[in-house]
Amino acid sequence: MEDLKLTKWQYRTSIREGLRILSLDCGPEAKQNTLSKQALEELNQVLDVNLTDHPRVMVIRSSKFESFCAGMDVDEIREIVNDPSNLKQLLNRAHEILMKIRQAPYPIIALIAGECLGGGLELAMACHYRFVIDHPKTRLGLPETQLGIIPGFGGTQILPRLVGMQNAIKVIVGGKKLSAKEAKQYGLADSLVDKWEALAIEELDFGTVILDFFLPVKRKVSFLERLPFGKKLVCSMARKATLKATKGVYPAPLLALEAVCASSKSLSRGLNEESDLFVKAANTPEAKNLIDLFFVRKDARKATPLEAKVYPLDVVGVIGAGVMGSTIAYAALTAHNKQVYLHDTYVPSIHKAVRFIEDELAREVKKGKMIKGVAEETRNRLTVGYGETFHSLLSRCDIVIEAIVEDMAEKHKLFTKLEELTRPGAILVSNTSSLLPSEIASVLLHPENFCAMHFFNPAHKMDLVEIAGIKQTNPEIIAKVLNLTRAMGKTPVVLNKECVGLLVNRVMTQYLMQSIFNVSYWPSRPNLWMLDQAFEMCGMMMGPFKTLDLIGFDTGAHVMKMMQAAYPKSLPDLKDFKIADDKSTLGTKTGKGFYIWKNGKPVKPNYEFAKRLDIMPKKKHSLHGEIVAIRETILSKMWLEAMDIYENGIASIDMIDLSLILGGGMMPNRRGVIGRAEH
Amino acid sequence: MIVDGVRTPFLKAGTIPDLSASEMALTPVGELFKRYPKLKESCDCVVGANIGNQVLHPDGSNLARVILLKAGLDPRIPAWTVNINCGSGLHAVLDAVKNVELGLYKCILVVASEVMSDYVAVYNRQQRAQFAKLYEVSRKKAPMWRRLPSLMKEWTKMKMMPHKPEWSIKIGLTDPVCKLGMDEIADQIAEEYKISREEQDLFALESQRRAKAATLSGRLKHEIVPFRGIDQDNGIRFDQNLSALSKLRPLHKGGTVTPGNSSQITDGAVALMVVNEELAKKNGWPLLATMYSRFSSIGGCVPERMGLGPVQAIKQIFSHDWSTLDDIDVIETNEAFAAVVLAQQKEFELVKDNFGRLSPEKVNRNGGAIALGHPISASGARLVLTCAKELELTGATSGLVTLCVGGGQGVAACLERGE
Structure with missing residues (x-):
């Protein structure tokens, strides 16, 4: 044991006889533990040494409480995706090492605390027993499909054996992350231990209690899977559901599903098939693009324009408690230790916002993602105010985020008032999308404290925040706002220059307006619902008309009008297209738009509305080529708009693509609007 | 001139069965005797406040006298009980203040006790x-x-x-002249001032949250003496949330007042010492707060607008004074209904008479009757006590106590920090 030289692991003997503890430790500078090639090789060494001098029990754990292991090193994944020649060899080696764990003559226990994802979970699954620490931060999952690849260290084979095929599909294909309680429920965790028990486990005398712990665990198998053709049925059902969800755009979930289906074969054949499928997935362009994006996003999160020490913003004011305002307030509350003041003139919106925040917190508690005490403490940090007069807390705010209606006069009125009421030096930001930030700031006496900070709806779920300073903005302000964004757990994209609509809304408006324009002026009146589908088939999260329904026609028309006024050259003129005339047809808000909506899902096309707008297709099915041609026309217009942003020096190509993907769901599989055209 | 005061925890009606008002009052009185041993011999008058308990034994028909005798004070000293509905507690304090100012008595014990669970049922005519x-x-x-x-x-x-039988609690909460229940009046006021259900619920939630914070931080411990093993107000809903509040059915069809945004039916007793300044100094007693009868007022309005009595009373105080509500640091108003307090705030905001505003940040910092409960006559004395303690704890200088009174009145009085 002494001659082992380990860099990624710590291997030691406990005070108790026969218990050895192997803890993964990637060093203090790494926030998360990762399972690199080297770590695997070192694990192999340990297992080899143990063959001759084996302990009674070995515990595999992490030296970090927050992270058991976040999976394979993404840098290494990128390497193998870029050069997939000796991939098969690598996978076989990993299988070999993990097999050594399975076949060890002594029990090996994984003690899981914090995040246990991807390769980490596969390592844990190779162990004989998994003890999971019951903590809200504990997460078990196999998120490989989000990077366009599939689990490669036997995850697709072992998980179905542990929790049954249906649950395994949820985790592997659906990307579900299990909390500690869910893991126990599924049968993935053999035992739940609390934090203090986990600390004490090292002192536990396994010699005496060993029998109690290591009784064979009974696996629950659902009724369906016990039927003769049950597993096949489960697979075919899951395949249909996956195809519907991904629209065939992403190959990885389907490949992962195939691998899961192979788990009914013997382990060695299953593993072999899994590695074949892994190679297949790694060779797809989607995998390359998604991994690329992962790094772009990581860079965006890291970027700091200012090296100087930046003080955190502790008191956050949010003015306007609509959907945007309340979700921003919620996102700010969940950031560590921020006092939030939410204000609205109308009582009902405040009421709705408080209900939303309280319900959302209660849901988090119910899901096991938050402790009740933390939820209560979070709620205590929220102060609300309504009416014409502001609460005195406003004068203590470090930053005030405005999220009121998109109306220049209203904004001017508010910002004049805010500047009077806030303390000197407080940052004022506007969550505007379709107004020019510097015009909003024209009423301010101190425009150096102003910038635009654009969230996306719903702000607590959408990852992106666009930040744009105006000419006078102090760079320190941008740095502070950046810090706040990061504290809220969002990805900031900083624009070099301001422009109307910032990044996403410019391209998004182009997308929507061009779609309407093309559908209404193309002589054959192409089928707009087919166009929606065509866009979704190419990787857009949502077709243009579905998006319009979701935005709501009143808001949409307002934004389009303002954007058209700002960019008369590039955006088409849709003056005679009266979309928001009928108040009963405003999109999802009223349940009717281009689609009929029920329970938040589009049920069927709304022909009536199309007829009224005179865009009803002449034929039931338009030609596929025609639809594709229109789609490409629109995409090229969007590309032009994005390139215009780039050429004006507003943002780099990577940042434009990243924000379009995070903010608009635009073709992550093809690496965004510009990336797609380039590759 | 208020030396000290103490109260029992406010208990939801029915927490302790077979409770009598005098018994409840003896606990805080006993606590005061314990804290100030000289009080027993110095006390020369007892003013009580009670409305509905003076029917059955052992409370008799003059509760103050019963308490005096049971507490073992000298039987030669006088005792009387005042009744001006919800304002009784504050009025009893003011009555004592006036008597001390006049020099008739030097050390008055004010006892306000109301056990609403002990209200009787009566036969009609x-x-x-x-x-x-x-x-x-x-x-x-x-x-x-x-x-x-x-x-x-x-x-x-x-x-x-x-x-x-007729329930006397129901009789008491219905105005005999306009024949409207207090909740109906609150509904009317809410309609008149366009106070939505949402606003009332938000107010109620804030009251509960403030009371919870005050209880958990131990702020209310300063004024409570344990009673039968209970040491904190038990009406506070610790896990109140807005969804639960908005699901409640209104008391009247089409109305906005719900059990959630109105005060609770509660038992409670408060005892305060109102003492001549010189005597206090001689006895070495501290001075918690000072009140002057000239900075107090009782105002009237039509019974249908019962909740707006305080507006009239406050205007009367400040009409012959240069100061306004904005100069007051701590305001304690009785939250009979959320609608009523909001209407008072709106009235001061809308009418620009230079009386200042009832700022939500100053009003009921430690929660109010919606969370703690409203034992009718004891409420006024509790507000004085809470306000005085808040002045002492925060170091603020001036406070205001006001209550709306069923029947169309309002009582208000100013307080100053003692030393």
Whole structure:
């Protein structure tokens, strides 16, 4: 044991006889533990040494409480995706090492605390027993499909054996992350231990209690899977559901599903098939693009324009408690230790916002993602105010985020008032999308404290925040706002220059307006619902008309009008297209738009509305080529708009693509609007 | 001139069965005797406040006197009980202040006690007439065989009549003149001032949250003496949330007032010492707060707008003074209904008379009757106590206590920090 030289692991003997503890430790500078090639090789060494001098029990754990292991090193994944020649060899080696764990003559226990994802979970699954620490931060999952690849260290084979095929599909294909309680429920965790028990486990005398712990665990198998053709049925059902969800755009979930289906074969054949499928997935362009994006996003999160020490913003004011305002307030509350003041003139919106925040917190508690005490403490940090007069807390705010209606006069009125009421030096930001930030700031006496900070709806779920300073903005302000964004757990994209609509809304408006324009002026009146589908088939999260329904026609028309006024050259003129005339047809808000909506899902096309707008297709099915041609026309217009942003020096190509993907769901599989055209 | 005060925890009606008002009052009185041993010999008057408990034994018809005797004070000193509905507690304090100012008495014990779970049920006039007839017949001086038929007749009539009693709590909470329940009045006021259900619920939530914070931080411990093993107010809903509040059904169809945004039915007792300044100094007692009768007022309004009485009362105080509500640091107002307090705030905001505003940040910093409960007569004294303690704890200088009074009145009084 002494001659082992380990860099990624710590291997030691406990005070108790026969218990050895192997803890993964990637060093203090790494926030998360990762399972690199080297770590695997070192694990192999340990297992080899143990063959001759084996302990009674070995515990595999992490030296970090927050992270058991976040999976394979993404840098290494990128390497193998870029050069997939000796991939098969690598996978076989990993299988070999993990097999050594399975076949060890002594029990090996994984003690899981914090995040246990991807390769980490596969390592844990190779162990004989998994003890999971019951903590809200504990997460078990196999998120490989989000990077366009599939689990490669036997995850697709072992998980179905542990929790049954249906649950395994949820985790592997659906990307579900299990909390500690869910893991126990599924049968993935053999035992739940609390934090203090986990600390004490090292002192536990396994010699005496060993029998109690290591009784064979009974696996629950659902009724369906016990039927003769049950597993096949489960697979075919899951395949249909996956195809519907991904629209065939992403190959990885389907490949992962195939691998899961192979788990009914013997382990060695299953593993072999899994590695074949892994190679297949790694060779797809989607995998390359998604991994690329992962790094772009990581860079965006890291970027700091200012090296100087930046003080955190502790008191956050949010003015306007609509959907945007309340979700921003919620996102700010969940950031560590921020006092939030939410204000609205109308009582009902405040009421709705408080209900939303309280319900959302209660849901988090119910899901096991938050402790009740933390939820209560979070709620205590929220102060609300309504009416014409502001609460005195406003004068203590470090930053005030405005999220009121998109109306220049209203904004001017508010910002004049805010500047009077806030303390000197407080940052004022506007969550505007379709107004020019510097015009909003024209009423301010101190425009150096102003910038635009654009969230996306719903702000607590959408990852992106666009930040744009105006000419006078102090760079320190941008740095502070950046810090706040990061504290809220969002990805900031900083624009070099301001422009109307910032990044996403410019391209998004182009997308929507061009779609309407093309559908209404193309002589054959192409089928707009087919166009929606065509866009979704190419990787857009949502077709243009579905998006319009979701935005709501009143808001949409307002934004389009303002954007058209700002960019008369590039955006088409849709003056005679009266979309928001009928108040009963405003999109999802009223349940009717281009689609009929029920329970938040589009049920069927709304022909009536199309007829009224005179865009009803002449034929039931338009030609596929025609639809594709229109789609490409629109995409090229969007590309032009994005390139215009780039050429004006507003943002780099990577940042434009990243924000379009995070903010608009635009073709992550093809690496965004510009990336797609380039590759 | 207020030296000190203490109260029992406010208990939801029914927490302790078979409770009497005098018994509840003796706990804080005893605590004051313990804290100030000289009080027993110095005390020369007792002013009580109670509304509905002076019917049954052991509370009798003058609660203050009962308390005086039970507490073992000198039987030669006077004791009286005041009643001006919800304002009784504050009025009792003011009564004592006036008497001390006049120099009639030097050390007055103010005891406000209300046990709403002990309210009686009564027979109405027709029922009572029937009982009286039966009594009359049974007392006739005649041989039994001659009395028997009429006795049987009246007895049968008595047995046949409906025995449904009237609940005095219901009688008390209904205005005898305009025949409207207090909740109906609150509904009307909410409608008049366009106070939505949402606003009332938000206010109620804030009250609960503030009371919770004050309880958990131990702020309310300063004014509470444990009573039968209970040491904190038990009406506070610790896990109140807005969804739960908005799901409640309104008390009246189409109305906005719900059990969630109105005060609770509660038992509680408060005792305060109102003492001449020189005497306090001589006895070495501290001075918690000072009140002057000239900075107090009782205002009236029509009974249908019961909740706006405080507006009139506050205006009367500040009309012959240069200061305004904005100069006051701590405001304690009785949250009979959320609608009522919000209407008072709106009234001061809308009418620009330079009386200042009832700023939500100053009003009821430690929660109010929606969370703690509203034992009718004890509330006024509790507000004085809470306000005085808040002044002491925060170091603020001036406070204001006000209550709306059923029947269309309002009582208000200013406080100053003692030393």
